[in-house]
Amino acid sequence: MRQDSRQHPFEAAIALQPQPDGSWQGRTSPAFANMIGPYGGVTAAQCLQSVLRHPQRLGDPIAFTVNFAAAIADGDFVLRPRPVRTNRSTQHWAIEMQQDGQLVATATAVTATRRDTWSGHEARMPEVPRPGDAPRTVRRGVEWLNRYEMRFLEGAIPKEWDGETPDDSLSRLWVRDDPPRPLDFASLTAIADVFFPRVWLRRATPTPIGTVSMTVYYHADAAQLASLGPGHLLLQARGQGFGGGYFDHSGQLWDEGGSLVATTHQVVYFKE
Amino acid sequence: MRQDSRQHPFEAAIALQPQPDGSWQGRTSPAFANMIGPYGGVTAAQCLQSVLRHPQRLGDPIAFTVNFAAAIADGDFVLRPRPVRTNRSTQHWAIEMQQDGQLVATATAVTATRRDTWSGHEARMPEVPRPGDAPRTVRRGVEWLNRYEMRFLEGAIPKEWDGETPDDSLSRLWVRDDPPRPLDFASLTAIADVFFPRVWLRRATPTPIGTVSMTVYYHADAAQLASLGPGHLLLQARGQGFGGGYFDHSGQLWDEGGSLVATTHQVVYFKE
Numbered sequence: 001m002r003q004d005s006r007q008h009p010f011e012a013a014i015a016l017q018p019q020p021d022g023s024w025q026g027r028t029s030p031a032f033a034n035m036i037g038p039y040g041g042v043t044a045a046q047c048l049q050s051v052l053r054h055p056q057r058l059g060d061p062i063a064f065t066v067n068f069a070a071a072i073a074d075g076d077f078v079l080r081p082r083p084v085r086t087n088r089s090t091q092h093w094a095i096e097m098q099q100d101g102q103l104v105a106t107a108t109a110v111t112a113t114r115r116d117t118w119s120g121h122e123a124r125m126p127e128v129p130r131p132g133d134a135p136r137t138v139r140r141g142v143e144w145l146n147r148y149e150m151r152f153l154e155g156a157i158p159k160e161w162d163g164e165t166p167d168d169s170l171s172r173l174w175v176r177d178d179p180p181r182p183l184d185f186a187s188l189t190a191i192a193d194v195f196f197p198r199v200w201l202r203r204a205t206p207t208p209i210g211t212v213s214m215t216v217y218y219h220a221d222a223a224q225l226a227s228l229g230p231g232h233l234l235l236q237a238r239g240q241g242f243g244g245g246y247f248d249h250s251g252q253l254w255d256e257g258g259s260l261v262a263t264t265h266q267v268v269y270f271k272e
Numbered sequence: 273m274r275q276d277s278r279q280h281p282f283e284a285a286i287a288l289q290p291q292p293d294g295s296w297q298g299r300t301s302p303a304f305a306n307m308i309g310p311y312g313g314v315t316a317a318q319c320l321q322s323v324l325r326h327p328q329r330l331g332d333p334i335a336f337t338v339n340f341a342a343a344i345a346d347g348d349f350v351l352r353p354r355p356v357r358t359n360r361s362t363q364h365w366a367i368e369m370q371q372d373g374q375l376v377a378t379a380t381a382v383t384a385t386r387r388d389t390w391s392g393h394e395a396r397m398p399e400v401p402r403p404g405d406a407p408r409t410v411r412r413g414v415e416w417l418n419r420y421e422m423r424f425l426e427g428a429i430p431k432e433w434d435g436e437t438p439d440d441s442l443s444r445l446w447v448r449d450d451p452p453r454p455l456d457f458a459s460l461t462a463i464a465d466v467f468f469p470r471v472w473l474r475r476a477t478p479t480p481i482g483t484v485s486m487t488v489y490y491h492a493d494a495a496q497l498a499s500l501g502p503g504h505l506l507l508q509a510r511g512q513g514f515g516g517g518y519f520d521h522s523g524q525l526w527d528e529g530g531s532l533v534a535t536t537h538q539v540v541y542f543k544e
Contacts (some may be wrong), residue, residue: 062518063485063539065337067380069357069364084368085341085375090484090541092341094366094378096356103357106366106380108339110484110539112517117544118475119515122441169394203390212362212382213335215487217520217539219513240524241491241532243391245384246334248489248535250522252512260513263520265537267335267382267489269362272389 008181009147010190013042014049016079024050024079028072032144037072039144040211041193045186047095047107050079052185057083058091059113060222061185065215066107073099089113114221121219123263125254128153131174131232148194149178151232157196158204169198169239169249180230185218188225191233191253192216192264198239198249199270207270212246214266220259231256237264245269280453281419282462285314286321288351296322296351300344304416309344311416312483313465317458319367319379322351324457329355330363331385332494333457337487338379345371361385386493393491397530400425403446403504420466421450423504429468430476441470441511441521452502457490460497463505463525464488464536470511470521471542479542484518486538492531503528509536517541 013029032042044066051057078098085092090112097105128134134151155171175191197209220228237251248267255261285301304314316338323329350370357364362384369377400406406423427443447463469481492500509523520539527533 063339065380065485065487067335067364067382070359084378087342092339092375092378103364106356106364108337108378108380108485110339112484112541114516114518117515117517117542118471120437120474121513121515122439122470122474122510123512165392167394198394199390202392202394212384213337213380213487213489215337215485215537217485217513217518217537219515219518219520221516238394240395240535241393241489243389243393243491244386244493245389246386246489246491248491250535250537263512263522263537265487265489265522265535269384270389 008179010177010181010187014045014186016046016049016053025076026079027076028074030143032147034142034144037074040068041190043068043072043105044193044214045190047079047097047105048109048189049186050081050095051093051109051111054081054083057111058086059089059111061109061218062112063110063215063217064107064189065213066105067213068105068211070102070104072104075099077104121260123252123260125234125258126172126236128172128234131256134174147178149176155201158200161204161206163203163205165203166201169201170236171195171201172234172236174232175235176230176232182230183225183228185222185225188253188262189216192251192262194235195237195249195251197268197270198237199242199247202239202242207272209268209270211266211268214264216262216264218262220261228255233261280451282449282453282459286317286458288318288321288325297348298351299348300346302415304419306414306416309346312340313462315340315344315377316465316486317462319351319369319377320381320461321458322353322367323365323381323383326353326355329383330358331361331383333381333490334384335382335487335489336379336461337485338377339485340377340483342374342376344376347371349376393532395524395532395535397506397526398444398508400444400506403528406446419450421448427473430472433476433478435475435477437475438473441473442508443467443473444506444508446504447507448502448504454502455497455500457494457497460525460534461488464523464534466507467509467521467523469540469542470509471514471519474511474514479544481540481542483538483540486536488534488536490534492533500527505533
């Protein structure tokens, strides 16, 4: 692995080394450490990055689903992206992440060359203060939190863990990389996982959790993303079903100009 | 394939024959024919059914994602479900569907044994007329439409294809199999794809479309589903992003008693 102190920590985290057998080798990043193992958003980004860097890739990501199959240990991993079907303008990918020969994550991706068509995003950005008018939210704890600038506007993490249960788990916040870094598909995918668990907001009770599966649909192409530079994204998520040890949420990501950049969903295990 | 005239058409459509190499053979069903090839919901259900019938399956489906990689021809197909990781209470699956040795669909599934935990669904059923108070919506055209009893309450398919563009693509409808059949995970998964394309509602312009990827998160276990018998489900979906040849929607499915049964998302190709 290249160790360059001038390299952005996210860039270092998604660095992958091509192997002779077509797989990629990477390493978990201490800069994105979570309570146990790495921040899931970076694991997702690493899986997608193995497709983005693949010499046979066609077009930009349209849909990406990652399934977190096991706890990921700090250290090396191997990624095996496979283009399982290539059509004229779309391509389907299956990705496996392994550690010590054991599967720890699977993912699928659809990439495609986009065309100019009718457009009209329906999920509109809510009226919110500009990023410069919202104070940065201080969040302490695990290391990866320091890699993101978050400005909560609504639905911040409970201050009092008093077991009160609001009916609504809506959160809205501005997010960007810290230090700022121009957006790309990998960082957008990582940011899509930045929401703290909706069950904490609903219950205000500390509950062990783990994301099981996350999906991202992309509504911007590479050029649109690049045009945003290191801009903030407005993120919104709201829980849907909670019970039997699992909950899900549905979320949206907009750029500062109010254009929908991605939508995301995830289902999360919770302990009790 | 068993051909039994007393067999429910959905039952016949998801019938799979175990093969010596661990794969399953199935056949597209004329009863679920779409414009070209089969109704995608049944393809999804067939993929999931290969997991549900697998002798090593652990628990009930939690998350399921299917990627439609190519047009599916009328005729035989082979399904290869693989349990890629089995933990104490969760199991991860990768599924491939092939025709004539070519991959036509991939899917991933997470199954798990559920436990009693705190629960509190947040996506609440809207106030709507009961199924018995809503007239059945007559939809003619492709054959699979005759396999579902649909009662549109809001956002029906445009009567006039006049190119008007409403701001909102919300649809609400009661749905069940026709003839009625007790709900299970396979039929629930098929029903999750029943929405006509949101881009038709937004544009009132006939546009060729094709679902690229669909995800379902399950909020009921097998016992809860079985308790619903052949009841109606209230379905709701709304578009999110539309542009560059793709749109997505986010949807919910409730039982007649108002309990959230599943949530679903999909991203769809559209032509112009």
